Amino acid sequence: MSEKVTIYDIAEKLNITAATVSRALNNNPKIKEATRELVIRTAAEMNYKQNKLALALKSGRSNNIGVIVPRIDSNFFASVIRGIEEELYPHGYQVIICQTHESIKRENENLHTLVDAQVDGIIMSVTGISNENDSAFRNVLEKNVPLIFFDRSKHIDGVSSVTINDFKGGYLATKHLIDEGCRNIAHFSGNQSLDIFKNRFLGYKQALLDSGLTFKEEYVIHTKSSVEAGKEAVDILLNLETPPDAIFSASDFAALGAIQELQFRNISIPNEFCVAGFSNEPFTKFMELSITSVDQSPLEMGKMSARVFLEQVAKTDTIKIEKKVVLAPELHIRKSSTRTNF
Amino acid sequence: MSEKVTIYDIAEKLNITAATVSRALNNNPKIKEATRELVIRTAAEMNYKQNKLALALKSGRSNNIGVIVPRIDSNFFASVIRGIEEELYPHGYQVIICQTHESIKRENENLHTLVDAQVDGIIMSVTGISNENDSAFRNVLEKNVPLIFFDRSKHIDGVSSVTINDFKGGYLATKHLIDEGCRNIAHFSGNQSLDIFKNRFLGYKQALLDSGLTFKEEYVIHTKSSVEAGKEAVDILLNLETPPDAIFSASDFAALGAIQELQFRNISIPNEFCVAGFSNEPFTKFMELSITSVDQSPLEMGKMSARVFLEQVAKTDTIKIEKKVVLAPELHIRKSSTRTNF
DNA sequence: TACTTTCGTGTAATCGATTACATGATTTTT
DNA sequence: AAAAATCATGTAATCGATTACACGAAAGTA
Structure with a gap:
């Protein structure tokens, strides 16, 4: 029943103009103290709410920020979004979610x-x-809308990015497997046109070379x-002339599949075969045979992306700042690759 | 560099008025075909984008819908949001996310x-x-903003809701444990001022009574x-005079904790002790000892909530419709409670 | 007292789109 | 050919807020 109340309604009631009401509500110093108090009190009584759309149209800023992710129901993306929302909430921004479904x-x-919706910025993977x-x-x-990439980035002038050091992540995981005594380490990779998968692969390769192991093309399987x-993928690997004794998977889900298949074939993990994944999905630590994985600190990634955005809009000059933040990955060593500790 | 292009810019360039441009772009039948084509072509050339804020202010509809959840980084809520987004996307709505962090x-x-942001509706738990x-x-x-509750609902006039039949979920899970031969079934409950936990509990209780088992107050533990x-909670239960031989937990996470503790104490699952959870979190099926759980079909819940919202706004009359949709829970029986099958 | 500041508020333009109404140009009707 | 109907477009108000500029009143200055 209570229709929307505008500053004009308040003005009419008090026999003043909307301009005065607006100024009073915005703590403009030119307003008489008595008037200000009266207006503020009346506004409260009438249950006035500022129409943000009108404000947005006038100011050109919507106080909305768009977030685009492949899908929201993955722990990684949901956590990043959580980080973004938490960091932006105190600044009055609302987060708009979009999914691409990999299309x-x-x-x-x-x-x-x-x-079109006039968002003040876009953060996306x-x-x-x-x-x-x-x-x-x-x-x-x-259109001068700040654009920030996280995790899955792309090289475009004027775009800031927040990623983790995937090369290092791949390197750490592989080095760990080597340290556990594995000598024939396979790799599950994703679409290598994406930097993240390319770099995890390169890190894997470098770790092999640094340890004097030979890199074998047939040990690299591209999996979803x-x-x-x-x-x-395990099926393919075990049919090779020299089957591997470990897998570094760029995906936790594929790592889990590998483990299930290995167990089905009665291959003992970690004694005969070690597995490490990537992303530190919640289930990796919940498993009875917990899975070693590289953590991407998604919450921090989200917060950092939001901070980069805030810096970007704080700059009043039109000079484009392009910031590349690279977070450090963290290897969580668990049972699926720990031979020394049982 | 390309500043925002408005219909006025197009009008100026073509020596016509903004009104004509607006009409041409909106396929108003009163516009000459030649003019329409010219305007549309010019708009495309100038890279014109409609300013949705202006439209929203004029029409009073923002085409945004707000979603409030305790947190987004839980599989359940993320999946519901996914469902909402997918259902609303074809209708041109954007989803704004808010987290309460249980506050x-x-x-x-x-x-x-x-x-304040003039959303066209709010869907929340x-x-x-x-x-x-x-x-x-x-x-x-x-303010005449449609409000829809999902999962965690509340009785307020004029508010529609989409929930699952938690009573039935609790009943099914408990009945299943009984059918497996368990006779002393404990229950992990949540905050019973929330209907969902109250109903899961009532379903549990009813299943016991229907099977002629006695309900024991001390078997009900309130856990986070x-x-x-x-x-x-397991620690408490095992110290009872008559320890239980099964747990129906209203939370998958608590169920997992219970299993870990039981295994630590060398209590065999499911032979000596059965466990069932609630929510069908992804990890429940990934575990080596997979966990029986009640599925809440979150994707469907999200889509259904969105549909209820769409119905609500479709009604042009101001008659408030209040719809209560109750989805059926589905019990996923897995190893943690399957004695007959090993 | 006359003149300049300062203060508080009103006037009106603006943000970008839509749309009821007005108007002039064509076309149709008789 | 005059009247009526139709068509295409222009004019201007509107959505709700902000703000540069204007202006009268009060206060300060000489």
Whole structure:
């Protein structure tokens, strides 16, 4: 029943103008103290709420920020979003969520929709790599909307990014497997047109070389991030002339699939075979045979992305700042790869 | 560099008025075909984007919908949000996320912020039960903003809700444990001022009574939804005069904690002791000893909530419709409670 | 007292789009 | 050919807030 109350309603009631009401509510020093108090009291009585849309239209700032992720129901992305929301909440920003479902078409649509909706910035994890696609990103930058990539990044001028050192993550995990005595280490990789998978792979390779082990092409399997894919990949590996004795998987889910398949074949983990994953999904530590994994500190990644955004908008000058933040990965060593400790 | 292009810019360039441009872009039938084409072509050339804020201010509809959850980084809530987003995406709505972190103060703040931001509706899972709190909800309804509760609901006139039949979920899980031969079944409950926990408990109790088993107050432990809480609760139960031989936990995390503690004490699951949880968290099926759990079909719950919202706004008349949708829970029977199958 | 500041508030433009109403140009009707 | 109907577009108000500028009143200065 209570219709929306505007400053005009307050003005009418008090026989003053809307301008005065606006000034009173905004603590403009030119307003008489008595008037200010009267206005504020009346506004409260009438249950007045500022219409943020009008404010947004006038100021050109919506106080909304868009977040684009492949999907929200993954622990990693949900945690990043949590971090973003927590960091931005005290600054009065609202977070708008978009999912791409790994579709570049959807990614472009989302970018346009968010720009249309006048968001003050976009924080996203890139869905795929395609050349045409860049036009959508460029469109965002042309409208002077700050754009920040996290995790899955892409090289575009004027775009800041927050990632983890995937190379180091791959290196640490692989080195650990070597230290446990593994000598034939396979790797489950993702789509290497994405930097994250490319770098995890390179880290893996470098660790092998640094330890004097030979890198074998046939030990690298490209899998999807699923349990099923992990099982299938193990099947392939075990049919090789020299089957591996360890796997560093760029996906926890594929690592889990591998473990299930190995156990099904009565191969003992970690004694005969070691496995390490990536992402530190919650289930990795819950398993009875807990899984070694590389943590990406998603919460911190989200907060950091939000902070980079805030810095970006704080800069009043139009000089574009491009910041590249790289977080350190952390290897969580668990039972799936710990031979010395049982 | 490309500043924002408005319909006025297009109008100026074509020596017509903004009104004509607006009409041409909106397929108003009164516009000459040649003009329409010219305007549309020019708009595309100039990279014109409609300013949704201006539209929103004029129309009073922001095309944003607010979603309030305790936290986003839980599989359940993330999945619900995914469902909401997917259902609303084709209708042009954007989803704004807010977290309460289980704080009623934050919940109220979020409600006010969303109303201020002129969202077209609010879909939420209630954080807590408090009497004062109702004023925040009432404020939403007074502004004629559709409000929909999911999962954790509350009885307020004019508010629709989408929940699962928690009573039935509790009943099914408990009945299953009984069928497996368990006779002393304990229950981990949550805050029973929330309907969901109250109903899971009642379902548990009813299943006991229907099977002729006696309900024992000391078998009901109030735990938080955490692994640690589950361990502590087992400690209490095993010290009872007649320790139980099964647990129906209203939380998967507590169920996991219970299992870890039981295994630590060398109590064999499921032979000596059965466990069932609630929520069907991803890890429950990944475990080596997979955990029986009640599925809440969160994706479907999200989609259904969105549909109820859409129905609500479709009704042009101001008659308030209040819809209560109750989804059926599904028991996923797994190793932690399956004695017959090993 | 006359003149300059300062103070508090009103006037009106603005943000970008939509739309009821007005108007002039065509076309149709008789 | 005059009147009526139709068509295409322009004019201006509107959504709700902010703010540069204007202005009258009160206060300070000489």
